[in-house]
Amino acid sequence: MEDYLAHAKVFKALGDPKRAFILNMLSYGELCACVILEKFDMSQSTLSHHMKILCDCGLVNSRSEGKWTYYSLNQEAISKAMGFFNAVTSSKDNCISNEGFDCRKG
Amino acid sequence: MEDYLAHAKVFKALGDPKRAFILNMLSYGELCACVILEKFDMSQSTLSHHMKILCDCGLVNSRSEGKWTYYSLNQEAISKAMGFFNAVTSSKDNCISNEGFDCRKG
DNA sequence: CCTTCATATCGAAACATGTCAATATGAAAT
DNA sequence: ATTTCATATTGACATGTTTCGATATGAAGG
Numbered sequence: 575m576e577d578y579l580a581h582a583k584v585f586k587a588l589g590d591p592k593r594a595f596i597l598n599m600l601s602y603g604e605l606c607a608c609v610i611l612e613k614f615d616m617s618q619s620t621l622s623h624h625m626k627i628l629c630d631c632g633l634v635n636s637r638s639e640g641k642w643t644y645y646s647l648n649q650e651a652i653s654k655a656m657g658f659f660n661a662v663t664s665s666k667d668n669c670i671s672n673e674g675f676d677c678r679k680g
Numbered sequence: 681m682e683d684y685l686a687h688a689k690v691f692k693a694l695g696d697p698k699r700a701f702i703l704n705m706l707s708y709g710e711l712c713a714c715v716i717l718e719k720f721d722m723s724q725s726t727l728s729h730h731m732k733i734l735c736d737c738g739l740v741n742s743r744s745e746g747k748w749t750y751y752s753l754n755q756e757a758i759s760k761a762m763g764f765f766n767a768v769t770s771s772k773d774n775c776i777s778n779e780g781f782d783c784r785k786g
Numbered sequence: 787c788c789t790t791c792a793t794a795t796c797g798a799a800a801c802a803t804g805t806c807a808a809t810a811t812g813a814a815a816t
Numbered sequence: 817a818t819t820t821c822a823t824a825t826t827g828a829c830a831t832g833t834t835t836c837g838a839t840a841t842g843a844a845g846g
Contacts, residue, residue: 578698578700578701578704579697581697581700582694582696582699585691585693585694585695586692586695588687588688588695588764589692589693589694590804593688594684594764597768598764598767598768600768601767601768601770601772602772603772606822607822607823608823616804616806619805619806619807619823619824620805622825623803623804623805623824625823638823640813640814641813641820641822641823642823643822643823643824647768647769649769652765652769653769655765656766659761659762661704661707662704662706662707662758663707663753663759663762666708696833696834712792713792713793714791714792724792724794725793725794725795725835726834726835726836727793728793728794728795729833730834744843746792746843747791747842747843748793748843749793787846788846790844791842791845792841792842792844794840795838795839795840795841796837796840797836797838797839799836800833800834800835800836801832801833801834802831802834803832803833804832805828806827806828809824809825810825811824811825812823812824813820813822813823814819814820814821814822815818815821816818
């Protein structure tokens with residue numbers, strides 16, 4: 575279940591449309607917080623809070639340069655999240671079937 | 681931004697480790713609610729609530745058969761969620777660069 | 787019909803989240 | 817040194833989520 579905690583933390587972060595949108599913005603390259611802020615109708619403190627959540631779950635990296643903070647994607651974390659979906663969609667032909675799970679047989 | 685609402689709804693659903701685990705259980709095939717319930721330390725009403733969230737976001741289909749309810753994955757919804765990650769990770773070489781986003785040039 | 791069983795819904799309590807204004811921090815410029 | 821600017825943190829409030837026990841629904845079996 576611990577695997578699922580890490581995955582769930584990433585999905586929880588993306589569970590807010592604004593954060594999902596920010597992730598997409600960052601797919602075009604590193605961005606300064608002030609630029610991201612311009613695209614939204616939200617306070618500076620709220621954006622800072624959202625960026626912290628994206629960083630804490632590992633999806634986004636931050637880097638300070640003078641007064642500015644730059645954010646970028648962490649491709650490895652994104653690959654891990656995709657791995658969850660791959661595991662879910664991959665064929666399970668070699669695995670134990672669901673017959674053991676059938677409630678009419680218990 | 682509407683795209684992100686749909687995506688965010690799916691991610692929000694997976695933002696709970698129990699629901700992420702249930703999705704993985706379903707990757708092995710269709711399951712009866714009563715069987716899922718056995719794997720968790722939660723009340724029946726709580727499981728019903730979680731299954732509703734997984735169904736409402738489209739990730740899971742449900743089917744009634746007599747007294748039982750069977751749940752299964754909706755592969756299309758899963759593909760769409762993967763599409764979000766693909767969009768984020770794919771090369772953006774042909775797109776507008778981030779130069780227009782640079783806070784030092786405004 | 788009445789009971790039993792599986793699931794859904796309701797109502798309430800505890801907890802988490804999103805948001806803002808105010809304030810703190812820390813770097814750059816004057 | 818002082819001010820200014822970008823960002824982070826704090827505290828407070830409204831809203832949403834998770835959870836349970838209790839109750840409702842609806843199918844199957846006596």
